[in-house]
Amino acid sequence: MKQNKNRITNKQLVFMIIQAQIGVGILSLPHDVALLAKQDGWISTLLAGIISQAIIFAFWGLSRRFPSSSLYEILPKLLGKVVGKVLILSYALYFMVTGSLVLARYSDILDKWILPRTPNWITMVLILITCIYIVNAGLTSIARFYVLVSPILFVLLVLIVYAMKDANFLYIFPVGGHSILTILKGSKEAAFSMLGFELFLFIHPYVQASGKEKLIAITTANIFVTFYYTFLVFAALVYFEPNIDIGLTPEPLLYMIKAYSFQVLERTDLFFLSLWLVVVATSIANWLFLSSMGLASLFRKKHYAGCLPIVAGVNLILALLPDQGRDFEHFNHFLGPTHYIFIGIIPILLLILSWVFSKKEVVNNL
């Protein structure tokens, strides 16, 4: 009964990655991408998926060489104690900052759309408490929760599909009208919304599956998310005129849905937002989980639950710092390169290092 604790199955891994990837960006992604790539935004999103898939292969390679240690354990093994600790700390900080950015954007949207008069810190505290509760019982219950709330993604999709009945498919033409460079710039925006698959590096030792199955699982998740996002971007592009309209609508999907009413429900967007909250909560929970795991391994604590309130507190303070809206730009500019460093460069470097020094974990398959 006990030894199965904190283990997750392969299927749960798929849903965890999906839930980690799809987060707050879901609402503003079409806007962000279309600002740069215009009607070719959907190609950008696809490309972003392909890029993340490439990084995923690197992650997988790393996990193959160290099948029973998470990134926090790999770092000191490969780079020595001091550098390893510094990197662990910077990873934890990076996750905290990313988490608080998500938190700030969440409360910003909530402020704009549902609760204009409620102070932002209250909504933040509310979601942080919920996330702490989701996270602090261990990986198994996190995975269960993520799987349980996954049908919400389909409900959101159905709402969007319904809105597409008024779409004008001519808006996406000419396909490929922009240069590859512009499209790639759009991909950069889209890639930020795809983040979250780095969760794999930290939970892979707990997955009960062979290496190949893990790769299939994480690839499935990435493909699903890529297509999900691509579809959302596509839907927004054919609904709004991509040159002017979409620039005016910071949350295109919400504006799309807002226009429709059913016999019993007038403001569909409120319903949509309520469900979207769950999706956001799972991704915030994800950042909380990752950074408190980092802190726990830094201080050699057995369980990360004790670090959760600290991380949540830091998140709250960081999220309250930026003045809503304007400062997100700066925040994003600052975070842009760090994303590359922490998600792309460091893991790939680690992989190369492990090849060069042919460091590998001795696996005893007993």
Place this chain on the structure above:
Amino acid sequence: MKFINLALKKVMKRDIQPVSSNQNSISFKEVFHTIDENISFFKQTFSYSADLMIKELNERNKRGILVFLDTMVDKDKIQTDIVKPMMEVEDTQFEGVLHTNLLKSDNLFKAQEALLNGSCIVLLDGAKEFSMVEVGLSKERTIMEPSNEQVIQGSHEGFIENLSTNLHLIRKSCRTVNLTMEYLTVGDQIQSKIAMVYMKQLANNEMINEFKRRVHHISMDYIPSTGALQELIEDSTWSPFPQILSTERIDRVVSHLNEGRVAVLMEGYPAGLIIPVTFFAFFHSPDDYNSRWMIGTFIRSLRLVSIFIAVNLPAIYIAVIGFHFEVLPDDLVLPVVSSIKNIPFPPLIEALVMELTIELIREAGVRLPSRIGQTIGIVGGLVIGDAVVRAGLISNTMIVVVAITAIAAYSIPTTEMSNAVRFLRFPHMILASTFGFVGITFGFMFTLAHLCRLESFGTAYFAPWAPFRLKDMKDTFIRLPLWKFNSRPLDSKPNTLKKQSLARGWDRNETKQE
């Protein structure tokens, strides 16, 4: 949070002091040589209780005593089983005549135990051993249908207060050598007998051991009821949800036994506890299996909807009135507005007052005799409901919402789960009145996260939804046809998963022949 935990631990530590158990320190006491010594021993151990009877009998110059508790034995049985045969026999060994349930022992503590269980002790002068004869008096209630778990179709038998009768009822409807019963005792001062029943081939050994371990570690003077036992062994007491199913129906117990679960019964209580159990077991009723499967599925999904309504409807109403009036379609706005226009209270107060009133009516109805109970229902429901609207205190729509919620909550077949659901509605209402839909979503997430965390004896409480297992959906909030139930649900971790292969074998057979 840490601080609270620490403080809690400190408070708890004060309570936890190892009590030196004097119960097992002396477990053997030899029979005294003379009768008088023995008599004084019995009198002392029972503190000269008035119902301790010690009758002398002289058997051919041999002095002997009969010891029994007046309140526990059937005097007719003593007369026919002990006294009469002893008078009749001439010279033969006197054990020969005590043919029913004769047990011999030389341990006086055993005698003490036997007396409490309704035996009569026969002790002869100079003998090293005494005999215990079972002459217990039993007054039982007749077997009838439990009033809190009534069904339309199906067996109408229910458990009663007598343990052996209950076990007999189980064994009778489950005649297999696989059925194993084990007796355990709990309680340090006053011992209660509990029986655990399971299918040897099916039930998971680890789970059985875990149960025994938990029961073994209970250190309490007296376990008052199965409810207390439940609270002492369940996984998480910080939860509104019941984690052990308590049922008075035999058919329910037997069907759970067949899924590899364990039933626990306790002397003196007409309820069996089923472990481990999932969330969905609380929404099943034997009726579901006795009616047609489509109807069963329909009714079960109705129950699932009813939990949702019972937890969320007042909250949604409050959120709509207080925050998101624009959600209502145009045609509905006017009627709602005209109904709430002159109400002096915010919707939360309205809802709280009405919900609490309904809870009060229920509580009052339960305690009163059934005839007055009905009156209370009429006075409470009709008079208060009508008057409160006329007085302009509560809006009409709120009455509708509250009434629907109440009905939905009571349609859940298990009282404990219905209570949990009714309790959950209050935090949701408060959240809804402070944050609108956002609050409801967070409340819902919290509840779901809680359900995902809960475990019952090592199995996930919210199975088969979390962890998700499509195969086991057949018997949760839907009920597929019985011939689909080829494997047992995984949550109880049964030893054999396969249940049947071709339940409708004749169907296959016929098509083959043609």
